[in-house]
Amino acid sequence: MDWEQARNIWERDGSLRDLCVLDTTLADWDNLLCFLRESHFQLSYSIDGRPSTLPVRASDTFRENGSRLLVCRVGRITLNCHFFCPEEIEFDLDPLEIDGQAELTRLVQFMSEMGCRLKKEVLLTGENCPDQVLCSYDPEVGRIQFNP
Numbered sequence: 814m815d816w817e818q819a820r821n822i823w824e825r826d827g828s829l830r831d832l833c834v835l836d837t838t839l840a841d842w843d844n845l846l847c848f849l850r851e852s853h854f855q856l857s858y859s860i861d862g863r864p865s866t867l868p869v870r871a872s873d874t875f876r877e878n879g880s881r882l883l884v885c886r887v888g889r890i891t892l893n894c895h896f897f898c899p900e901e902i903e904f905d906l907d908p909l910e911i912d913g914q915a916e917l918t919r920l921v922q923f924m925s926e927m928g929c930r931l932k933k934e935v936l937l938t939g940e941n942c943p944d945q946v947l948c949s950y951d952p953e954v955g956r957i958q959f960n961p
Contacts, residue, residue, distance in 0.1 A: 814921050814948065814957050816914040822947045823908040823917075828940040830947070832892065832924065834902040834933050841931055842871030845902055848930040854923075855886040875899055888919040902931075905940065921957050924950040 822830070834841065846867065849856055858867035861879040868874045874881055874896050883894040885904070890911065892904040911917055920937075928935040928950040939945040948959045 814917060814959055816917050818959055819917060819948065822937070823911045825909060828908075829905040830908050831936075831938045831940055831943075832904040832906065832927075833936045833938055833943060834927070834931060835900075835936070835943070837900055837902050837931075837933070839871050839875075839899050841933065842874075842899060842902065844931055845927070846871060846874075848927065849883075849885060852926075857884045858882070859884075871896075871899070887923045888916060890916055890920055890923075892923070921950075924957065928952045 834845075846869070850867075856867065858865050859882050860877055862882075867883065868877075881896045883896070885892040885894070890906060892906050894902070894904045897903060906920075911920060924935045924937065929952050932952050934952070935950040936943070937947045937949065939947065946960050948957055950957050
């Protein structure tokens with residue numbers, strides 16, 4: 814994706830952006846956790862703000878009480894996963910961290926790798942707006958689709 818084509822997605826509007834994978838199962842979550850552990854991304858996990866060990870199985874994560882947060886650093890981009898529900902994988906990100914072609918390329922690469930690993934479409938949407946798809950990665954087609 815070209816920075817000039819996608820620049821407006823990242824304009825300051827006071828909201829976050831969401832990376833979503835819909836219709837997920839605990840097996841998809843397990844696959845995601847395995848993918849992240851195998852990656853070069855810097856990961857941290859906390860419960861109620863206290864550092865903790867990221868569980869091996871997603872079912873263990875969803876059984877934990879408290880506010881769970883997985884932070885994944887992709888270059889300078891911080892992706893936050895709050896484990897809201899097993900049926901949807903969601904990471905939020907601050908659009909101000911995507912400030913040029915290099916960071917856009919890193920995010921697109923993350924979306925592509927995650928989509929390929931899960932064999933599911935990855936959507937970039939407005940915050941809490943799953944119907945407002947800004948761009949998507951379809952593993953069957955193998956490319957990012959920009960939605961102006």
